[in-house]
Amino acid sequence: MPQSRDAKDEAAAAVAAAPDPLQAMATLPFADPHQAAVELDRAAGLGLVGVTLHGRTRDVLIDDPRFERNRRLRRA
Secondary structure, eight states: OHHHHHHHHHHHHHHHHSTTTOOOEEOOOTTSHHHHHHHHHHHHHHTOOEEOOOSEETTEETTSGGGHHHHHOOOO
């Protein structure tokens, strides 16, 4: 998890230094749905423009009810 947070911080810093040519997306720890939601909020606050999604985490599909909060979060 710390490496993922560091990567988002570094991406946000790179975009802040050159916002015209750069945008960044976040990766989220979907193995832990609650922490994924926390990181989604944090990524939006950093100015990251989206997230990368994979169809499943281990044996859990992305439409699993545990991810419902993540689907409802929207960047204001």
